[in-house]
Amino acid sequence: MKFTRRSFVKAASLVPALSFTYFSCNDESKIQSPVGEPLPDSMSNLKNMTADVIPISREERLGRIEKAQMLMNQEKIDALFLEPGTSMKYFLDFDFFLSERMVAAIIPAKGEPVYICPKFEEDKVGELVKFGNEIRTWQEHESPYEVVKGILNDLIGSTGALGIEERCRFFLYDGIKNQLSNFRFVLADNVTAGCRMYKSKAEIALMQKANDITIAAYKVVFDSLKVGMTQEEFRTIASQAHQSLGASGSIGANFGEWTAFPHGSSKPQKLKEGDIVLADGGCTIEGYKSDISRTIVFGTPTERQKQVWDLAKVAQEAAFELAKKQGTTCEELDSAARKVISDGGFGPDYKYFSHRLGHGIGMDGHEWTNLVRGNKTPLQKGMCFSNEPGIYIIGEFGVRVEDCMYISENGPVYFSSPAQSIDKPF
Incomplete structure (x- = not known):
């Protein structure tokens, strides 16, 4: 199949139709994209x-x-100890910007959370607090670390163990540690990841919605491909499509030889006939992410392009099939996919498949735990991963196939249906 501007009109039309505000009331003039082109x-x-x-x-x-x-x-x-970020949102539904001033929460092993903020932010923070009701403050000339010490003294005494997540900024950890000489400080990821790694039915449903929306956006942006298209134009249309579908998200792409860089090149690119197009992106629904990659050819694929794409597809299938086996570990999925690619002539090891097989996904696009060598964590119900083998040939082109999956009671389930072939991405 040859991809042209109209290749996906029929596929995209399967998305339920509704007149959208990108068109004027009389439909005589289409609103232009920020780069001056009419939207598809x-x-x-x-x-x-x-x-x-x-x-x-x-x-x-x-x-x-x-x-x-x-x-x-x-x-x-x-x-x-939590500062604003994904885990604070996950547990407390609390979202606040980061600055040099401490805004944080302490969740004790027994009892309700206590919040810390500058005095002048107390009313604003109070509006955001949904769990617990105690807020302790500090004036601009005072130390927030003394406030933390006072909270801990009241909750657990003058000695104990304080858990701090890996993403907590160092200056906060350092300031607290200097105040709490009798405390032991431990990495709290076994607590935060121990909760967040295993998604509930409600979380799975939100991630499913995010993936459904991103697939619909892909159909629109692939329908818009044309000779001379820039990466900026590609991203703009993808963002507009996501917005039309009700989500914040986008899809980026690289063309031709620059697809051999797994995360793309900074060099400006314009699409031409015969180019590989490697696209990657997603969106967010109620804080939960999608992440999908598709590799196609703008024009008619060569045998070489099809051969490489097909091998990546077999590697993706091998990992998915192994995930059905009870007791399989994260590293074994990576090994299964890597063996297919190496045996297919694109080895050894990381030479052409230069990254891990996949990452965890949820409220963060990349989170615990990874499908990578050395990770002996067994697959368990509720875990979510990307399954994204790639083959990257510098100076020629790259291919990646990526769909995310979750582990159900009955084994792995894809959020997005994998592409069938290099010319059938949906």
């Missing part, structure tokens, strides 16, 4: 897909806090 006709078929989205409930977050406290007791951690 298939954009008019899109509608917001998020009407049935169900946010994470208060009850589920309470269950998360309870599980975290259970894990803290198992790990002999007396309290967990």
Whole structure:
């Protein structure tokens, strides 16, 4: 199959149609994209897909806090320090910007969370607090680390173990540590990852929605391919499509020889006939991510392009099939896919398949745990991963096939249906 501008009109039209605001009321003039090109006709078929989205409930977050406290007791951690970021959002539904001033929460192994913020932010923080009700503050000339010390003294005494997540900024850890000479400091990832790594049905549903939306956006942006298209034009259309579908997201692409760089090149590129197009992107729904890669050819694929693409596809299938076997570990999936590619003539080891097989995904696009050599973690229900083998031939082209999956009671399930062939991406 040859991909042209109209190749995906029929596929994109399968997305339920609704007149969208990119068109004027009389439909006589189409709103232009920021790079001056009219948006593709298939954009008019899109509608917001998020009407049935169900946010994470208060009850589920309470269950998360309870599980975290259970894990803290198992790990002999007396309290967990969190600053704004994914984990604070995950447990407390609390979202705040980061700055040089401490805004944080302490979750004790027993009891309710306590929040810390500058005095002048107290009212704003108070609006955001949904779990617990105590906020302790500090004036601009005072030390927030003394506030942390006071909270811990009141909650657990003058000695104990404080868990700090890997993404906590060093200056906060250092300031707290200097105040708490009698405390032991431990990495808290066994608590935070021990909760976040295993997705609930509600989380799986949000991730499924995100993936459905990104696939719909892909159909629009692939329908828009044309000779001379720039990467900026590609991204703009993908972002507009995601927005039309009700999500914040985008898809980036590299063309031709620059697809041999797994995360692309910084060099400006324009699409030409016969180019490999390697696209990668996703969106966010209620904080949960999608991540999908597709590799196609703009024009008619060569035998060489098909051969390399087909081998990556077989590697993806090998990993998925192995994931059906109970007790399989994360590193074994990587090994299965890598063997296919090496045996197919693109080895040894990392020479052409230059990255791990996959990463965990959830509220962060990359999170615990990875499908990589050395990770002996067994696959368990609720884990979510990307499955993305690639073959990158410097000076020629690169191929990656990527779909995310979750582990159900009955084995792995894809969020997005894998591409059938280099010319059938959906």
